[in-house]
Amino acid sequence: MIESLPASLRDAYEVLAAGAADILPRDGLAERLLAAHREDRPLRVKLGIDPSGTDLTLGHAVVLRKLRQFQDFGHLAILVVGGFTGQVGDPSGKTATRSAQSAEQVAANAQGYLDQVMQILDPDSAEVLNNADWLGSMSLAEMLDYTRLVTVAQLLERDDFSRRFVSKSPISLSEFFYPLLQAIDSVEVRADIELGGTDQTFNNLLGRELQRSRGQAPQAVLTVPLLVGTDGVEKMGKSLGNYVAISEPAAEQFGKLMSIPDTVVEQYALLAAALHPQQVKELAAEVAAGGPTANRAKRRLAREIVSLYHGAKAAAEAEEQFNAVFQRGELDVQAAEFAWDLSGSVHLPALLAAAGLAESSSAARRFIDAGAVRIDGVAQPAKSYDLDGAALEGRLVSVGKRKVARLTNGGS
RNA sequence: GGCGGUUUGCCCGAGUGGCCAAAGGGAGCAGACUGUAAAUCUGCCGGCUAUGCCUACGUUGGUUCGAACCCAACAGCCGCCA
Numbered sequence: 498m499i500e501s502l503p504a505s506l507r508d509a510y511e512v513l514a515a516g517a518a519d520i521l522p523r524d525g526l527a528e529r530l531l532a533a534h535r536e537d538r539p540l541r542v543k544l545g546i547d548p549s550g551t552d553l554t555l556g557h558a559v560v561l562r563k564l565r566q567f568q569d570f571g572h573l574a575i576l577v578v579g580g581f582t583g584q585v586g587d588p589s590g591k592t593a594t595r596s597a598q599s600a601e602q603v604a605a606n607a608q609g610y611l612d613q614v615m616q617i618l619d620p621d622s623a624e625v626l627n628n629a630d631w632l633g634s635m636s637l638a639e640m641l642d643y644t645r646l647v648t649v650a651q652l653l654e655r656d657d658f659s660r661r662f663v664s665k666s667p668i669s670l671s672e673f674f675y676p677l678l679q680a681i682d683s684v685e686v687r688a689d690i691e692l693g694g695t696d697q698t699f700n701n702l703l704g705r706e707l708q709r710s711r712g713q714a715p716q717a718v719l720t721v722p723l724l725v726g727t728d729g730v731e732k733m734g735k736s737l738g739n740y741v742a743i744s745e746p747a748a749e750q751f752g753k754l755m756s757i758p759d760t761v762v763e764q765y766a767l768l769a770a771a772l773h774p775q776q777v778k779e780l781a782a783e784v785a786a787g788g789p790t791a792n793r794a795k796r797r798l799a800r801e802i803v804s805l806y807h808g809a810k811a812a813a814e815a816e817e818q819f820n821a822v823f824q825r826g827e828l829d830v831q832a833a834e835f836a837w838d839l840s841g842s843v844h845l846p847a848l849l850a851a852a853g854l855a856e857s858s859s860a861a862r863r864f865i866d867a868g869a870v871r872i873d874g875v876a877q878p879a880k881s882y883d884l885d886g887a888a889l890e891g892r893l894v895s896v897g898k899r900k901v902a903r904l905t906n907g908g909s
Numbered sequence: 910g911g912c913g914g915u916u917u918g919c920c921c922g923a924g925u926g927g928c929c930a931a932a933g934g935g936a937g938c939a940g941a942c943u944g945u946a947a948a949u950c951u952g953c954c955g956g957c958u959a960u961g962c963c964u965a966c967g968u969u970g971g972u973u974c975g976a977a978c979c980c981a982a983c984a985g986c987c988g989c990c991a
Contacts, residue, residue, distance in 0.1 A: 762946090791944065
């Protein structure tokens with residue numbers, strides 16, 4: 498199948514298949530690409546989204562980047578907002594019943610969420626639909642008709658359900674409906690392909706069944722893997738503090754990306770950047786070479802990713818700032834200002850805590866004693882907690898290499 | 910419903926009446942080295958303008974000059990029985 502693709506589709510296939518955790522059925526993607534080519538129409542590529550209030554991270558962005566690639570090859574992104582399913586709560590990967598969101602909450606979250614999503618997608622070839630529009634008005638008879646296509650045994654095969662079943666923790670009937678509802682979406686939007694994380698595999702495959710029953714060509718399913726966090730071990734997530742948010746300043750992103758372990762550079766290049774699979778291979782080889790070559794490769798990766806969200810110019814500036822601060826050991830001259838009463842004697846631990854450079858004044862003392870606190874780059878001696886305020890005005894105070902503030906006189 | 914066990918800091922886990930802000934490990938943070946990578950070494954890892962004070966060992970109450978440690982009740986978790 499893949500071999501039989503015309504040359505013009507080969508490259509598209511290579512790019513679109515790159516980084517996928519799974520493509521089901523195996524030749525489904527190639528088959529759909531061929532069909533679109535034959536019929537001279539764009540593919541309808543579905544992605545279900547559950548707007549949450551949070552900032553998008555590079556982890557969330559993986560599947561969106563994949564969708565963007567489809568757009569770049571002329572296909573149509575179909576975003577299905579879970580206005581209805583959000584009220585049910587996705588049981589995927591959960592070990593307990595998930596708290597459902599009200600329709601109002603979903604709507605409130607949707608706008609800010611979509612704004613972020615559209616930084617990655619091309620809004621001109623994206624359709625945003627809300628599944629409340631068809632699920633909300635569906636008759637019970639119609640619904641029951643769909644339920645005939647799924648058996649309980651099938652549902653129980655999913656490991657999140659089976660684990661809960663075995664351990665006798667409750668599974669509400671509404672949760673059983675979730676995969677079905679999501680599958681009905683595929684019928685409604687006539688999806689050619691559905692994207693999702695690996696945890697969505699079951700739901701997405703169910704879409705095929707329902708489509709077939711309604712006389713549609715079953716969608717191909719393409720799942721993407723989870724992105725590992727900047728620590729290189731755990732999955733990227735807010736609670737672990739190992740994430741890079743797409744809305745973060747360029748310099749922050751650059752720095753965080755430079756700190757990822759070598760072992761995950763290839764993964765990031767594949768999943769978080771917009772590089773051709775060929776370029777990813779080159780990058781991986783450079784990292785494996787070690788030394789300065791590896792460093793250059795990682796820089797390139799960081800530049801590529803930062804450029805996606807802030808543009809090439811900002812990425813170059815971020816790298817320059819990185820060089821200044823971490824390579825030449827200069828202080829970040831663009832440090833935020835912090836106003837504090839500098840008349841008379843100043844208690845440094847209290848100042849550091851108030852400026853957010855330390856979590857508490859006790860922690861600030863520890864930093865001072867450890868030699869991590871510098872004033873204009875000069876390490877503060879241990880146990881020296883009280884300083885003359887007049888000598889601090891306009892100075893740069895730093896804790897470690899990342900936390901810096903410029904002091905100004907003010908405050909109460 | 911009955912009996913037994915268990916509950917310690919971000920996580921794991923020692924401690925069973927004063928020497929306990931609580932061993933050890935992991936994670937994390939800082940310093941040295943470096944490619945803000947890895948590996949390695951060192952220090953820190955409850956709060957407080959601080960040679961002391963305060964809060965903390967599931968919750969509440971009690972015994973005691975003194976409780977993470979003993980007692981009681983309650984709650985959570987685990988096991989056995991019904």
